[in-house]
Amino acid sequence: MEKRKRATLYMCIPALLIIVFFMAFPLINGISVSFYKWNGYSQTKKFIGFENYITLLTDPVFWRSLANTLLYGFGSTLLQNVFGLLIALYVNSKFRGRNFIRALVYMPIMISGFIMGQILYYFFQYDGGVMNDLLGILSFAPVYWMETGLRAALVITLVNSWQYLGLCMVIYLAGLQNIPMMYIEAARIDGVNRFQEFFKIKLPMLMSSITTAVITNLIGGFKLYEVIVSLSGGGPNRKSLSLSYNIQLLYFNDEKAGYASAVGVALFFMIFIISWPINKYLVSKVEEY
Amino acid sequence: MDIKKKKKKITTPIWRYFIFIALIIVYILPMYVLINMSLREVTDIRSRLYPPIEIKWDNYSEVLNKSFFNSLKNSAFIMVWTVIVEILFGSMAAYGLVRSKSKVAERFASINLGIMMIPGLALLVGTYSLMVRVNLVNSLWGIIFLSAAGGLPATTFMYMNYIKSIPIALDEAAVIDGASVFRTYISIIMPQLKAVTVTRMIMTAIGSWNNYLMPVFLLQKKSKHTIILLIKSAFDSAGSVGNLPQAAATCALGLLPIIILYIFAQRYIIEGQIDSAVK
Numbered sequence: 001m002e003k004r005k006r007a008t009l010y011m012c013i014p015a016l017l018i019i020v021f022f023m024a025f026p027l028i029n030g031i032s033v034s035f036y037k038w039n040g041y042s043q044t045k046k047f048i049g050f051e052n053y054i055t056l057l058t059d060p061v062f063w064r065s066l067a068n069t070l071l072y073g074f075g076s077t078l079l080q081n082v083f084g085l086l087i088a089l090y091v092n093s094k095f096r097g098r099n100f101i102r103a104l105v106y107m108p109i110m111i112s113g114f115i116m117g118q119i120l121y122y123f124f125q126y127d128g129g130v131m132n133d134l135l136g137i138l139s140f141a142p143v144y145w146m147e148t149g150l151r152a153a154l155v156i157t158l159v160n161s162w163q164y165l166g167l168c169m170v171i172y173l174a175g176l177q178n179i180p181m182m183y184i185e186a187a188r189i190d191g192v193n194r195f196q197e198f199f200k201i202k203l204p205m206l207m208s209s210i211t212t213a214v215i216t217n218l219i220g221g222f223k224l225y226e227v228i229v230s231l232s233g234g235g236p237n238r239k240s241l242s243l244s245y246n247i248q249l250l251y252f253n254d255e256k257a258g259y260a261s262a263v264g265v266a267l268f269f270m271i272f273i274i275s276w277p278i279n280k281y282l283v284s285k286v287e288e289y
Numbered sequence: 290m291d292i293k294k295k296k297k298k299i300t301t302p303i304w305r306y307f308i309f310i311a312l313i314i315v316y317i318l319p320m321y322v323l324i325n326m327s328l329r330e331v332t333d334i335r336s337r338l339y340p341p342i343e344i345k346w347d348n349y350s351e352v353l354n355k356s357f358f359n360s361l362k363n364s365a366f367i368m369v370w371t372v373i374v375e376i377l378f379g380s381m382a383a384y385g386l387v388r389s390k391s392k393v394a395e396r397f398a399s400i401n402l403g404i405m406m407i408p409g410l411a412l413l414v415g416t417y418s419l420m421v422r423v424n425l426v427n428s429l430w431g432i433i434f435l436s437a438a439g440g441l442p443a444t445t446f447m448y449m450n451y452i453k454s455i456p457i458a459l460d461e462a463a464v465i466d467g468a469s470v471f472r473t474y475i476s477i478i479m480p481q482l483k484a485v486t487v488t489r490m491i492m493t494a495i496g497s498w499n500n501y502l503m504p505v506f507l508l509q510k511k512s513k514h515t516i517i518l519l520i521k522s523a524f525d526s527a528g529s530v531g532n533l534p535q536a537a538a539t540c541a542l543g544l545l546p547i548i549i550l551y552i553f554a555q556r557y558i559i560e561g562q563i564d565s566a567v568k
Contacts, residue, residue: 113501247413
């Protein structure tokens with residue numbers, strides 16, 4: 001029996017080999033590179049200890065992209081959860097065409113973030129962009145959507161939230177459909193109004209859905225990269241970069257591989273420090289029923 | 290029952306219809322604009338809200354050339370092998386972890402969450418320089434294994450949840466019949482997991498088709514481009530040469546397989562998404 005148990009464990013070997021070679025090695029390699037001054041292609045690299053991490057602290061582009069990353073993470077999470085829940089409540093009620101709406105809202109998730117950003121780039125152009133055309137029809141003045149870093153970052157947050165709204169919708173929809181009808185019926189007999197029904201009964205029972213939705217969106221938002229590349233190109237003047245995009249530019253454009261690695265490590269720690277406690281807290285609040 | 294239904298119909302408020310139409314507009318407009326752009330003459334620079342003056346199907350037929358089919362082939366190759374590697378090795382690992390009752394299995398939820406937190410870009414420098422060293426630049430297999438490595442933890446985790454719910458008596462019966470571990474896994478366990486496997490295959494296939502990050506840096510040769518990279522270069526050259534309609538046509542054609550898959554397998558996809566998100 002002991003022998004068979006070991007043989008069972010051997011089933012993990014192929015997966016383990018792939019993960020070690022294509023994930024663990026790159027990770028270790030990346031962390032070690034972060035202690036070097038290296039341009040990314042030459043044969044020689046110079047060990048400089050923690051210097052890359054010290055440079056990080058005084059680099060305005062780093063801080064700017066850190067702030068943007070926080071905006072992308074928390075901003076999209078907020079928008080997606082509020083609107084995702086509202087749409088889930090809407091689609092959860094019975095009416096003709098609700099399956100169509102559900103399928104439609106979910107559809108953009110199928111499309112690569114890069115491609116979606118590319119399509120929506122033609123919406124947020126100043127000249128001939130669809131958004132400004134729409135404003136023109138309503139006789140408003142056109143807007144420079146990408147004029148400042150903050151404005152570009154807000155547009156990116158909005159686009160990202162719009163694209164992945166369907167994810168929150170289906171998570172909440174699954175949660176809502178798991179609530180036993182008897183609780184709601186009992187409450188209705190007691191004469192609660194709609195708001196009480198939502199806040200006192202449905203919301204507490206959705207805690208585990210909220211955990212899932214918040215954590216998934218938070219991590220997704222912190223990793224945001226593709227949509228920024230095609231939507232704003234990080235501009236104006238590298239002011240709408242996320243940390244992920246910053247890493248790419250540092251590596252391939254500025255040829256600072258060591259420094260780019262250090263930013264990568266910082267990004268991982270940022271995600272870890274924010275997501276882990278939130279996950280712990282939300283999991284502890286999940287109500288048993 | 291009848292009274293209830295009637296009551297509901299009367300009280301359906303007007304805002305419901307308003308939301309219905311608003312959602313349709315917000316979610317269809319980008320697709321409309323893309324298709325609209327793809328059917329225009331190059332010289333047509335009116336607002337993208339108006340339909341083309343004359344529909345130009347040639348934009349599409351001009352896109353369907355050798356390089357389009359070549360990238361289609363590359364994308365399909367990567368997709369098929371990523372799915373095979375990820376599903377096969379992921380489910381094997383899940384079976385091994387669950388049935389050997391290893392300690393890793395108990396902690397796998399946290400491990401999975403931890404791995405999920407590692408951003409792909411944080412691995413960029415480490416991955417790229419490693420791929421250069423082992424000569425996997427411009428190799429489709431490099432991409433296949435990289436995406437499989439990224440997806441394996443989540444796939445394993447999902448299979449683990451399902452395998453836990455299969456009674457161990459089934460395995461024990463197989464042992465008595467003298468089946469090996471692999472045999473038990475492939476002919477006793479996997480047939481129970483057909484539905485999960487289909488959803489997971491679809492999810493992996495879509496992820497692979499849309500993969501952008503590693504292909505864009507690793508597949509530099511034009512002959513190795515995937516569909517996503519072809520669309521990217523079409524839009525890039527649309528900026529300078531100015532043939533935006535053709536770029537839009539490339540994009541629409543490249544999205545078509547995914548949209549068709551979505552229309553037919555929508556139920557599986559949404560279920561799969563809930564499965565992989567809900568822990």
